[in-house]
Amino acid sequence: MKKLFTSQDAFEMQAVRSELDALSIPYMVKNEFASGAIGELPWQDSQQEVWLVDDSWYGRASKVVEALINSANKTTGAREDWLCTQCGEENGSAFELCWQCNEGHRPE
């Protein structure tokens, strides 16, 4: 058994689980119901953990998690300022192209 992923965010957890389901990767969830238990547990114990039943899936499963986290970060990142890779000018989040040099060098 290998721990794949841990999160206190129920939506993130759900996203990972449904991806693993879709790929038929065997996993189990620990601490799933801890948040409903009487609260003597330290917070670390109340977050959910996804464990791979079969370690040989780890390479593939960790890529799935990575991709999910990356896409979540991209959604958040879209609201942040960015630096043009062409001229180094700082651009506001509303700009898709650099206002200075008009190049679309928004970093990934």
Ligand SMILES: [Zn+2]
């Ligand atoms: Zn620029």
